[in-house]
Amino acid sequence: MPTSDYDPACLPDLLPLYYRRLFPFSQYYRWLSYGGVSKNYFQNREFSFTLKDDIYVRYQSFTTQNELEKEMQKMVPYKIDIGAVYSHRPSQHNAVKSGTFQALEKELVFDIDMTDYDDVRRCCSAADICSKCWTLMTIAIRILDRALREDFGFHHLLWVYSGRRGVHCWVCDEAARKLSVAARSAVAEYLSLVKGGEETVRKVVLSDPIHPFINHSLSVVERYFRQYAIVDQDILGSKESVDKVLAVLTVHIKKELMVNYQDEKNPMKRWDRLCALVEHKKSGSKKGGQYFDKEIMLQYCYPRLDVNVSKGVNHLLKSPFSVHPKTGRISVPIDLKELNTFDPFEVPTISLICEELERPRADEAEEDDMKDKENEQEAGERRRIRDFKRTSLAKYVKVFDRFLEAMARSRKGEMLKNSDLQKDF
């Protein structure tokens, strides 16, 4: 699909159009209101905007969907971040007695950034990504999604493409939103396996017994490792790269392999040899190091998350559907059912969808399937709903809708359950 070339210089013209006719305000408001179960949940939510010329404003808050729309159309933010739900309206935080203005709740969030993998990817570095290293994101999503659902019992996860080089996860369950700092940090640490910075050579250390979580994660990594690491990243191709891989091994395993690699140049066969050798040494070794092959796989593929992003209740994170100023791409929800075919380079840019707006409509379907009873349908809004529908943004809003539907169903189920309980005397 041809992507209109994006030029950051056009943002001042494109953004107003985006906020007037494309940004899915209705769904956005529906999301952050969480069914209106908690009073003032939306009103006490902090937003922060980065305006033109890098002006950053915090503690923005809005009382209604309408106000949100008007303000965003007026201020035309280049970036939008979402923060916590506070004890009072953030826009009035200065009027509140010091110490009483507190962050109360927020979604549990994770930020996976490709730059954190620079030491183990050879195709790109820094802000660049390509289809080869994007596999790392696929692996990260699969591992974390499973763990958050099966181990921690969360149900409502929204995965979002950040617009450039990573993905975010928003865990929206009520239990998740109410987690304390200590709990968030504990969850993040449970999910962390790759530890250490520049100085650390061996970043993953496994010992018996291997926790079921690690085993689950390994089985995901194993599915992708050969194609991703041995073929695409060619980690056992060049001498430099081989040295890096072997650096985590013990001296004599390394020596044996180096000898073998002098003759054996086929990377896949080299990897097989490594695994066989580790397996062989395993029965004899007294100390750790029986899992070198698994450790290598994890070091090269396991998700690296920034604990600090997940820890803070008041931490601000880029909002879904905001635009990435450098790439022009919209931060769109990712459909996990189509994860294998998700291509970050196919994600629509703001220029593309604005251009698509101008195109004559292919069909004049009048169907209005956005019968959202919670919001009043104004003529303008109806038009806007149809507007994004004829752009590439449509399918991503649909993913978002399904996510919202699931939450609504779940809330309804809860209410029924509670009222059933109450009927029992």
Add this chain to the structure above:
Amino acid sequence: SGVIYPRFVWNVSSLAGFRLLEETGSDCFKIIAMQFPGRRKKLIGSSQNDLYDHCLQFYGQPPLENISLTEFETFAVERLKLLKTVENLGVSYVKNSDPYTKKMEAEFSSLNFPLKTELDDRKIQGGTSEYDKRRKDHISHFILRLAYCQTEDLRRWFIQQEMDLFRFRFGYLPPRHKTDFLHKNNLKYETVSAEEKKSLKDKLIASSYGLSGITLEEYDFYKVPFQDALDLVRTRKVYLLAGNAYIPHHEIITIVLNDFRTRLSKALAVTARSLPAVQSDERLQPLLSHLSHAYVGQDYSIQKNIGKISLEQIDPLSGKSFPLCMRHLHKALRENHHLRHGGRMQYGLFLKGIGLTLEQALQFWRSEFVKGKVDADKFDKAYAYSVRHMFGKEGKRTDYTPYSCMKVILSNPPSQGDYHGCPFRHSDPELLKQKLQNYKVSPSGINQ
């Protein structure tokens, strides 16, 4: 003290601290609990039977009755004795070992604290009924809160002993009673059924240390919301499924204790805020003050002895009056002309406590170190600072107190080349015996 106090009324109406009201009758004071905004909890189980239907409790509700001042005093003193025993036994024996358990049982029995799970014991031959023991346990805990909430040190000590006491009593309960207790206190820890255990067998074994297929069947596992087991989750020491942590029995106590500590810590902070009112009661003040000093004995933080000792006296005194650990340190210092940091701290603070001035201390240490490998300049540069620091003349200027026996025994065990610590704890028994013989301690003394 011999003075007969009139009966006073202690009336508590909610989960909080205590507030003294004005005099109401001839010699009575009414103490009524303060209400805390938004935190009024409903009183559960108002009938007397409900209140003490379990031999163990979390001390969530203050006592709701009148007691005499005599009972007030006796209960408090006896609980304090119990806590001090808990502290001593914890230092002398491995917790939950047989001797530990036996001695604890004996102390419970002699002080009349509850340990039995059944409420009515038929043979009440002039002894105390289980019910009365439980009542005493309840009331005495709350009285000691008043005495031990005032300073960080007191709070820490009290919480530590109450936790060890609780740990012992909880461990003593038969399994069914443990589960009962958890449920009764709204701790959502359900036991994992045998079928579920079986279906998760491999996963459970892979996530907890030291478990085999056999022990798995014997061990109880509890299902706890993961938010209540954060330490285990963080380090991945527990199996997680659908938001629940599957905790083997021996780990559940850690979680319950954490809960206990958190509650008690908060309660003490609350009590401390309302204390001034209680302290203004002239009848309670001396008792509470006496109780809180009992654990620490003399207060050596106040220098009462400054300048009362001369350097020449140290050698003879070390043989005559010093405790064994200090004598040991002094001897090592004289022989080696040096002591490492741990030894310098322990001995140096002791010397300060018995009356050495800063000038004397500097002279003492310097003269000794100079005889060894340290020249005067180096002493002044390196070691003098540390001596001045001990006296509160450097750094954050804390005037450090000499170490108590507990601190010497429990913290900073000596390693090769150290001479500090407690010989009764850290020395090889044979060596200790020999040393005591050399010091002419009588055989019966040595055996003790």
